[in-house]
Structure formats: C-alpha cells, structure tokens
Amino acid sequence: MAGETELIKRAQRGNRQALERLLKDNYSILRGYLVRLTLDTALADDLTQEVMVRAIININSFKPRAKFSTWLITIGTNLYRDLMRKEKRLVPIMDHMADDKRTAMDDLMRDRIQIEELKEILSKLPYEKRAVVVLKHYYGYKYREIAKILGCPVGTVRSRLYNSINFIRKEMERRQWL
Amino acid sequence: MKRDCRWYKERLTDIAFDEGTMDDDTKAHLTACLQCSTYFEQLSGVRQNLDKFYLDTHINLLQIQRAFVKADEIKEKAWSSKDGKKSGAGVSLKEVLLFILLALTVLVTPAVILARFNIRYLLYVQIIIYFSMPLVLLPLLKIRRYDI
Numbered sequence: 297m298a299g300e301t302e303l304i305k306r307a308q309r310g311n312r313q314a315l316e317r318l319l320k321d322n323y324s325i326l327r328g329y330l331v332r333l334t335l336d337t338a339l340a341d342d343l344t345q346e347v348m349v350r351a352i353i354n355i356n357s358f359k360p361r362a363k364f365s366t367w368l369i370t371i372g373t374n375l376y377r378d379l380m381r382k383e384k385r386l387v388p389i390m391d392h393m394a395d396d397k398r399t400a401m402d403d404l405m406r407d408r409i410q411i412e413e414l415k416e417i418l419s420k421l422p423y424e425k426r427a428v429v430v431l432k433h434y435y436g437y438k439y440r441e442i443a444k445i446l447g448c449p450v451g452t453v454r455s456r457l458y459n460s461i462n463f464i465r466k467e468m469e470r471r472q473w474l
Numbered sequence: 475m476k477r478d479c480r481w482y483k484e485r486l487t488d489i490a491f492d493e494g495t496m497d498d499d500t501k502a503h504l505t506a507c508l509q510c511s512t513y514f515e516q517l518s519g520v521r522q523n524l525d526k527f528y529l530d531t532h533i534n535l536l537q538i539q540r541a542f543v544k545a546d547e548i549k550e551k552a553w554s555s556k557d558g559k560k561s562g563a564g565v566s567l568k569e570v571l572l573f574i575l576l577a578l579t580v581l582v583t584p585a586v587i588l589a590r591f592n593i594r595y596l597l598y599v600q601i602i603i604y605f606s607m608p609l610v611l612l613p614l615l616k617i618r619r620y621d622i
Contacts, residue, residue: 312542316538316542319538319541320533320535320538323531323533323534323538324531324533327529327531327534328529328531331529331531332527332529341537344537345537345540345541345544348537348538348541348545349541349544349545349548352541352542352545353545353548353549407526410523410526411526411527414523414524414526414527415527418527429524432491433491433521433524434524434527436492438493439493454484454488454493455484457487457491458483458484458487461487461490461491461517461520462483462487464520464524465513465516465517465520468516468519468520468523469516473519473523474516474519474520474523
C-alpha cells in the first residue's frame with residue numbers, strides 16, 4: 297500500500313486514482329473539522345466539496361512539507377474565513393447532527409442535549425478562537441502548526457487557546473458539568 | 475520576577491494540551507494556590523466534555539466524484555475563452571491583438587505629431603514606447619485563476 301508521499305507524487309503526475317485515494321483518506325478529518333468549526337453540517341458539506349475542488353485543481357502547488365490533511369484544513373479555514381468576512385455571519389447557524397446511530401433513547405437524548413449545549417458554548421466563540429480549540433483539542437496540532445494554518449503568530453494561538461478554554465470552562469461550570 | 479496566577483493558568487493550559495511538561499516552579503505554585511489547582515483539575519473535565527462532540531463521518535464517495543467533475547469543469551472553463559476559442563489564457567487572440575493595436579495607436583500618434591515639429595521629441599516618445607510596451611500584456615491579467 298502506497299504511503300501519503302507516494303500518493304501525492306503520483307497525484308501531482310496526474311494520477312486521478314491517487315488523488316481520489318488521498319481525498320478518501322482525509323475526508324473524515326476534513327469534514328469533521330469543518331463541522332466543528334462551522335457548527336453547521338450543511339455549510340460544512342458545501343465547504344468540504346469546495347475544499348476538495350480546490351485541492352484537485354491546485355494539487356501541483358502542494359508542497360509535501362506538511363501533511364495532506366493539514367493542507368486541506370488550511371484551505372477549509374481560508375474558505376470559511378472568507379465566507380465569514382463576506383457574509384459577516386458572526387454567529388454560526390446551529391443545526392442538528394444527522395449521523396448519530398445510537399439506539400438507547402435515554403442516552404441518546406442526554407447526549408444530544410449535551411452536544412447541543414456544547415455547540416452552543418462553542419458558537420459563542422469567534423470562529424478564529426473556535427478554530428484554535430478544534431485544531432488543538434480534536435486534532436492535536438501543535439501551536440506552531442495552528443499558527444501556520446491560521447496565518448497568525450504562535451503567541452496569538454496560545455492566548456486564544458487560553459482565553460477560549462477559560463471561557464468554555466466557565467460556561468461548563470455554570471451548567472454544572474464540572 | 476513575580477508571576478501571577480494568570481501566568482500559571484496559561485502554563486497549565488499548555489501542559490493540559492500537551493505543549494509542555496510540569497516543572498518544579500509550576501508544581502510548587504499548584505501546591506500553594508487553590509485557585510490554580512482547581513483550574514488545572516477542571517481542565518481535564520473540560521477536555522472530557524469537549525470529547526462528547528463526537529462525529530460519525532462516513533466517506534461520501536459521491537461528493538468526492540462531484541468534486542472531480544466540478545474541478546474538470548473549472549479547468550475546462552479556464553482554458554476556454556468566452557467565444558470558445560482556445561487561447562491558453564482565458565483571453566481570445568482577437569482581444570489581445572485589439573489591445574496591442576490600441577496601445578500602439580495611443581503611443582505612436584503623439585510621436586508622429588511631435589516628430590513633425592522637432593525630431594528630439596521623437597526620441598523621447600520612442601523611449602516612452604519602449605518602456606510602455608510591457609503594458610500590452612495587461613489583458614493577460616484576465617487569466618481565470620482558481621487560487622487557494
């Protein structure tokens with residue numbers, strides 16, 4: 297089985313199967329990131345599609361110094377940032393996740409309520425702070441990697457994370473989750 | 475330098491998010507400061523609660539195929555001008571030639587007029603033309619890009 301670097305090389309030489317494989321391998325990461333960033337599954341789906349289109353068109357400009365998923369996430373972040381600037385949508389549209397397949401109703405309801413509340417807490421953060429929390433907590437990126445993705449200094453990433461986590465902590469404390 | 479609780483809380487956030495390790499100074503502060511030790515304990519709770527926002531994302535193969543189709547369409551458009559002629563730059567040959575003709579007319583006409591009065595001016599205008607010629611490449615800015 298070919299590694300990511302090999303697949304990228306093949307994709308850059310015009311091998312469509314290799315590019316398709318790269319997109320398949322990184323689809324969950326990309327869509328998961330965009331759902332958590334936008335808090336809107338429909339918008340996340342649109343952005344996922346647009347990111348993939350741009351990745352296909354610009355595959356030759358990708359330099360494999362970073363992971364392919366990081367590149368996709370960077371494109372997605374830029375697209376969402378542009379959208380937010382254009383539409384000045386500061387508060388994300390909340391929606392309901394359609395993917396849950398759990399069967400126990402009580403658990404489902406309790407979890408669903410908590411997820412909705414969690415999304416509500418996250419939606420109160422500006423998108424650039426939410427992006428830091430998502431990249432750090434859910435994807436384990438280092439500060440310098442997040443700084444590169446978001447195009448801001450490492451110190452800004454660090455302070456954004458601290459402020460966001462402190463805000464989330466206070467909100468969770470208020471809801472007696474802690 | 476005396477460090478305040480805010481400094482330690484930032485440090486503790488780094489540690490909770492795997493950006494550093496606990497040093498003796500921070501350890502000593504945690505033992506002495508109830509507020510900071512509570513904060514540090516709560517951070518693991520925060521992370522546990524954040525984990526509840528799980529996602530069960532299935533790979534949407536149709537969406538990937540659609541992305542390829544859309545990318546092909548965009549590439550195709552980028553290589554074709556509006557009137558369908560292939561120019562390689564999204565600008566038709568007719569447009570480029572027209573622009574060059576207009577540019578030359580604008581630049582050469584004053585040269586001819588001035589030359590009738592004094593040959594020295596012809597030299598000046600020729601210099602202007604020489605440096606202005608790259609301007610005829612301006613239509614190429616119309617290249618339909620699809621940058622990231």
